[in-house]
Amino acid sequence: MCGGQRPLFLLPLLAVCLGAKGRNQEERLLGDLMQGYNPHLRPAEHDSDVVNVSLKLTLTNLISLNEREEALTTNVWIEMQWCDYRLRWDPRDYGGLWVLRVPSTMVWQPDIVLENNVDGVFEVALYCNVLVSPDGCVYWLPPAIFRSSCPVSVTYFPFDWQNCSLIFQSQTYSTNEINLQLSQEDGQTIEWIFIDPEAFTENGEWAIRHRPAKMLLDETAPAEEAGHQKVVFYLLIQRKPLFYVINIIAPCVLISSVAILIYFLPAKAGGQKCTVAINVLLAQTVFLFLVAKKVPETSQAVPLISKYLTFLLVVTILIVVNAVVVLNVSLRSPHTHSMARGVRKVFLRLLPQLLRMHVRPLAPVAVQDARPWLQNGSSSGRPITAGEEVALCLPRSELLFRQHQHNGLVRAALEKLGCFRDPTLVSSLVTSYPAFHPQGNKEWFLVGRVLDRVCFLAMLSLFVCGTAGIFLMAHYNRVPSLPFPGDPRSYLPSSD
Numbered sequence: 001m002c003g004g005q006r007p008l009f010l011l012p013l014l015a016v017c018l019g020a021k022g023r024n025q026e027e028r029l030l031g032d033l034m035q036g037y038n039p040h041l042r043p044a045e046h047d048s049d050v051v052n053v054s055l056k057l058t059l060t061n062l063i064s065l066n067e068r069e070e071a072l073t074t075n076v077w078i079e080m081q082w083c084d085y086r087l088r089w090d091p092r093d094y095g096g097l098w099v100l101r102v103p104s105t106m107v108w109q110p111d112i113v114l115e116n117n118v119d120g121v122f123e124v125a126l127y128c129n130v131l132v133s134p135d136g137c138v139y140w141l142p143p144a145i146f147r148s149s150c151p152v153s154v155t156y157f158p159f160d161w162q163n164c165s166l167i168f169q170s171q172t173y174s175t176n177e178i179n180l181q182l183s184q185e186d187g188q189t190i191e192w193i194f195i196d197p198e199a200f201t202e203n204g205e206w207a208i209r210h211r212p213a214k215m216l217l218d219e220t221a222p223a224e225e226a227g228h229q230k231v232v233f234y235l236l237i238q239r240k241p242l243f244y245v246i247n248i249i250a251p252c253v254l255i256s257s258v259a260i261l262i263y264f265l266p267a268k269a270g271g272q273k274c275t276v277a278i279n280v281l282l283a284q285t286v287f288l289f290l291v292a293k294k295v296p297e298t299s300q301a302v303p304l305i306s307k308y309l310t311f312l313l314v315v316t317i318l319i320v321v322n323a324v325v326v327l328n329v330s331l332r333s334p335h336t337h338s339m340a341r342g343v344r345k346v347f348l349r350l351l352p353q354l355l356r357m358h359v360r361p362l363a364p365v366a367v368q369d370a371r372p373w374l375q376n377g378s379s380s381g382r383p384i385t386a387g388e389e390v391a392l393c394l395p396r397s398e399l400l401f402r403q404h405q406h407n408g409l410v411r412a413a414l415e416k417l418g419c420f421r422d423p424t425l426v427s428s429l430v431t432s433y434p435a436f437h438p439q440g441n442k443e444w445f446l447v448g449r450v451l452d453r454v455c456f457l458a459m460l461s462l463f464v465c466g467t468a469g470i471f472l473m474a475h476y477n478r479v480p481s482l483p484f485p486g487d488p489r490s491y492l493p494s495s496d
Contacts, residue, residue, distance in 0.1 A: 270327025
């Protein structure tokens, strides 16, 4: 070892000694404070003293709201402060030590738990250390993931908003022993849930509109007994309905509009109309089952989207009924139904004019029949009616059957008259009479067309009004501008 040089092996030993000296101050202070300390006793110098406990809630993530279980899951930090006279010290006696970190299980805690939890976890997620200052005040900031009960109102689902709350109270101490209060900063009471913009994670389904906090007293306690204080943190959240609009409402509207389009098929195409409408009905039922799996199983209210889907089901069923009725009317004939004069006037004159439908009049056409007809003992021509002209398009067997039936009636009538005794003359009169083809079939077909058009306008108006009503109800269902009715305060920091 050269002169004037210290041994190199003493340097690490010197560093260890200096570090031990710094740690020994905390160790010595902790040993002095914990000597005779009982963490199960309330830190009150006198029996009448009340321990003040302040709370502050910092929200880092609104994880989810389970509508079926009515449970709100949040990630929070609970800031609690109180003073314990047994933890005081003079910093000059301990090398200027101003903060002491102590395991939270070694000091007294106010037993503050989440009262409205739904999973039986009343405590915090991590029992981190507490910070103790020389005046005996304790600062504790444990993290927690809470699942609290949140009654869900499904009346306006998915355009709804919910009022959830986190209720904290001491499990064992009453108001005569501890005094719960909200934290204060810079002389201002923190009457809201604190949100750090840098640490907060936005939820994709819910938007926070109000986040007030209040201190309440348990009014159910008897007058002779001390009640329990509660600190309630409210979360007024509104749903972001874009997911449901894109995946449920918009497909339902498009599929239901297909049911309206079946009125553009011919009036006699009742089978095709019913097929399309029933397919639409099945698709709407599938969407109704999807919604039923999302909302809570409650009979207190019917969700708005369920009402709308049920409304679409009713409209589709009415369309099927309309198609059946129109098909029944279109296929009627004078042999089975007689048309009243009022029906003919309304459906063949008034309604076509009001609906601006192009309907050809059923007047006789100026087409002369070349076959002779005996009128007052002379032969003259008779015009062919429109019904006879249309009937010519019938199958030959149908024409022959109708002609044979009518010829028999004419023959019997002429023979009964007794004015024609010549059989040859009677046969010539019968064979010269044109085939009887009434125009009643066409009249019933025109009535079916008009009725189909009326049903189309009625269903279209009902569909448009119902869809517009759903979105109007959603538009007016908004979160109140203030968190508490009648209270003008916004319960937000002045910067917000």
